[in-house]
Amino acid sequence: MLASIAFPSWISPEIIPGLPFRWYGLMYVAAFAVTWFLYTYEAKRRKAPWTEDDSAGFFFWAIVGLLVGARLAGTLLYDPSGYYLQKPWFIVWPFDEAGRFIGFQGMSFHGGFVGLIVATLIYAKAKGLSWLAWADIIAVSAPLGYTFGRLGNFINGELWGKVSDKPWAMVFPNADKFSAKETWVQEFAAKVNIPVASMNDLVNLPRHPSQLYEALFEGLVLWAVLWLLIRKRKTFAGFATGCYAIGYGAVRFVIEYFREPDAALGYVLPWGDPSAPSYMYTTPWNFSMGQILCFLMVVAGILFLVFGRLADKRKNEAQLAAEAAKAAAKSARTQAKKIKQSRK
Helix, strand or coil: CCCCEECCCCCCCECCCCCCCEHHHHHHHHHHHHHHHHHHHHHHHCCCCCCHHHHHHHHHHHHHHHHHHHHHHHHHHCCCCCHHHHCHHHHCCCECCCCCECCCCCCCHHHHHHHHHHHHHHHHHHHCCCHHHHHHHHHHHHHHHHHHHHHHHHHHCCCCECECCCCCCEECCCCCCEECCCHHHHHHHHHCCCCCCCCCCEECCCECCHHHHHHHHHHHHHHHHHHHHHCCCCCCCCHHHHHHHHHHHHHHHHHCCCECCCCCCCCCEECCCCCCCCCCCCCCCEECHHHHHHHHHHHHHHHHHHHHHHHHHHHHHHHHHHHHHHHHHHHHHHHHHHHHHHCC
16 A cells, blocks of 8 residues: 555646646636635725725736736746746747747746735825725735635646655656665655666655645635634734735745755755755755745734834824824813903
8 A cells, every 4th residue: 555645647737638728727717716705805894995996906906916026036036047038038928939838837926925015006106095904905815815826736736845755645747756776765665655666767756745735824724814813903004914924924934844945946045954855854954945035024024013013103102192282272272261251
């Protein structure tokens, strides 16, 4: 009996074999639809001071910013070969050099996150709308939609995790295989009951289904925490946004230990063991590009909360001072009126 799970053979990236319609794209549509539903529900509950047209504008530019940012970061930041710098048209062209439709392979969450922020900030500024009020609503709504994106990665059989002997580890058909000539491969294969017929075999070892980890924890669990515990708290503007940045960054940072880094980059900061293979967990001190970006995201979220709280405190103090001045002026007018009446 195999001590792992085979990737379901009935799962195909294409909705209809032979046609360029993929489940990954449909998952994006589902993600936007779920986020829109939750967003409109929460906007009505908060009695958001903008129209449906304003909301549609926010969403349109959010999607544009997300896709542009995700694609640019995915093709430039995660491609040290310089291929997209040499042939930048392939950033926006969904066909390979042979003319085969491949879609847009290479999308970075962190790039999409930055792109979304920039695009919606510009839109809010142009329309004179409160970006923080909008961001707080989208922050508690979007994680559930993100679940679908990671399910799309799983259906594509991509972004697999590191080699694992856990009983829920999965053998991904497209994952990198290892030579049976290596002793550790023979030992690992025997441990998980994968037969090796010849030393010339290339062995496909089971891996962490990290896409499902992300779908569960970065999507469903993070959404539940934000929606049930953070959403109705009466705090300062930007609180939910900061909590989302910290929550996502922290959860993703941990899950990155189970996910194999991009082959072209490996460990960007191999502080623990520079010679450690990227396909196996060996030390907590080797960090991937995703972990570096998540760390920066957590730091940004903390600073966002700190400065947001200080700004809110100053605002409240200013309001109290204005109210006190108004009350003092009213009291002075009343006192002057009494003095004037007493002299009559």
